[in-house]
Amino acid sequence: MDGKVIVVTSGKGGVGKTTITASIGAALALQGKRVVVVDMDIGLRNLDVVMGLENRIVFNIVDIIKNRCKIKQAAIKDRRIDNLFLIPASQSDDKDAIKPENMVWLANKLRKEFDITLLDCPAGIEQGFRNSVVAADEALVVCTPEVSSVRDADRIIGLLYAQSISPKLIVNRIVPKMVENGDMLSHEDVVDVLSIDLIGLIEMDDRVVVSANTGMPLVLQEDSKAGKAMQRIAMRLDGHPDLPIENPMIQKGFWKKLGSKFSRKN
Amino acid sequence: MNFNSLLKKLMNKPGSKTIAKKRLQFALLTDKLEIKTDTLADLQRDLVDVISRYFEIDKQSMKIDIQRSEEHSALIFNTPIIAAHRRREIPAT
Ligand SMILES: Nc1ncnc2c1ncn2[C@@H]1O[C@H](COP(=O)(O)OP(=O)(O)OP(=O)(O)O)[C@@H](O)[C@H]1O
Ligand SMILES: [Mg+2]
Numbered sequence: 581m582d583g584k585v586i587v588v589t590s591g592k593g594g595v596g597k598t599t600i601t602a603s604i605g606a607a608l609a610l611q612g613k614r615v616v617v618v619d620m621d622i623g624l625r626n627l628d629v630v631m632g633l634e635n636r637i638v639f640n641i642v643d644i645i646k647n648r649c650k651i652k653q654a655a656i657k658d659r660r661i662d663n664l665f666l667i668p669a670s671q672s673d674d675k676d677a678i679k680p681e682n683m684v685w686l687a688n689k690l691r692k693e694f695d696i697t698l699l700d701c702p703a704g705i706e707q708g709f710r711n712s713v714v715a716a717d718e719a720l721v722v723c724t725p726e727v728s729s730v731r732d733a734d735r736i737i738g739l740l741y742a743q744s745i746s747p748k749l750i751v752n753r754i755v756p757k758m759v760e761n762g763d764m765l766s767h768e769d770v771v772d773v774l775s776i777d778l779i780g781l782i783e784m785d786d787r788v789v790v791s792a793n794t795g796m797p798l799v800l801q802e803d804s805k806a807g808k809a810m811q812r813i814a815m816r817l818d819g820h821p822d823l824p825i826e827n828p829m830i831q832k833g834f835w836k837k838l839g840s841k842f843s844r845k846n
Numbered sequence: 847m848n849f850n851s852l853l854k855k856l857m858n859k860p861g862s863k864t865i866a867k868k869r870l871q872f873a874l875l876t877d878k879l880e881i882k883t884d885t886l887a888d889l890q891r892d893l894v895d896v897i898s899r900y901f902e903i904d905k906q907s908m909k910i911d912i913q914r915s916e917e918h919s920a921l922i923f924n925t926p927i928i929a930a931h932r933r934r935e936i937p938a939t
Pocket of ligand 1: 590592594595596597598599600626701702752753754782783784785786788789792806
């Protein structure tokens with residue numbers, strides 16, 4: 581059976597697409613899937629460093645498209661996690677080095693080799709976005725609980741629907757304390773405004789920065805709440821669509837817990 | 847819930863997210879009303895077809911536009927009527 585191709589996209593930049601692609605890819609591989617993650621940001625590659633694989637790059641995606649190497653030669657195998665591969669972006673080529681038809685061809689090849697292909701889409705709605713979307717079967721839209729980010733997500737969702745893809749939403753960088761204080765949109769607010777299915781909630785987590793610093797996969801860090809949330813998203817993508825979505829909450833001590841029992845109104 | 851947020855709740859002071867949500871809903875609405883010029887031209891052609899079945903109108907001086915204000919948006923369609931067609935007779939059964 582052919583594998584599926586999932587694009588991770590957002591519209592607005594810097595909301596966590598690359599972090600999420602790397603972590604969900606790793607989580608799916610740990611769950612036993614054969615996974616390839618592809619950096620679609622031609623000219624500004626990033627996924628390689630987030631995954632700690634930057635010094636292993638020989639060939640890149642443009643080399644594959646231009647027939648300068650085989651897919652197998654460009655796909656870097658992660659030595660820490662079995663069945664996880666990365667196809668890096670090219671750092672020197674132009675954004676339009678890849679045409680949509682090239683990506684359709686590549687995606688078909690990848691479907692034969694891998695259970696799951698994750699495309700890390702660049703920000704924006706230009707060539708890189710179009711290339712990723714034509715090749716994809718499914719889409720994950722990432723946003724943060726901020727006005728500009730949610731608005732851009734809405735635009736992206738519209739464009740995906742126009743391509744007959746019904747995306748699922750990930751809300752990232754949630755700060756539970758601010759949500760509770762009423763100073764950050766809650767995920768209910770975001771879902772209410774975008775009216776789309778939710779697939780995961782990820783909170784702001786220092787471990788994400790530590791993982792990006794060291795290149796050590798987030799999902800291998802025991803104490804990362806964001807990592808745990810990514811693992812649950814991976815399970816939802818892989819056979820457990822109904823796994824409950826946990827709402828990030830403030831860690832409460834005994835007294836605070838007791839206090840909230842009395843002050844909770846609804 | 848900490849003391850500050852409790853105080854906020856007691857004083858019934860909504861957090862900034864209430865403003866965020868309102869702004870967001872408005873932005874999404876106006877974003878969607880931003881229609882391509884082509885779409886508007888298509889709509890105008892269709893409208894002329896339909897209206898011409900009932901009225902004789904001056905197709906040249908007809909105007910279609912979207913007007914936006916802070917409160918709401920409206921589709922404004924303006925055409926002088928030259929004459930009303932006679933009501934079609936209902937065919938006898
Ligand atoms: N849940 C989180 N907690 C803390 N930091 C985070 C979280 N998610 C992402 N970040 C940080 O936010 C920054 C942007 O993340 P990332 O590079 O994954 O975004 P992106 O959407 O891929 O950006 P671009 O649009 O530039 O490709 C990074 O520094 C990352 O470490
Ligand atoms: Mg990125």
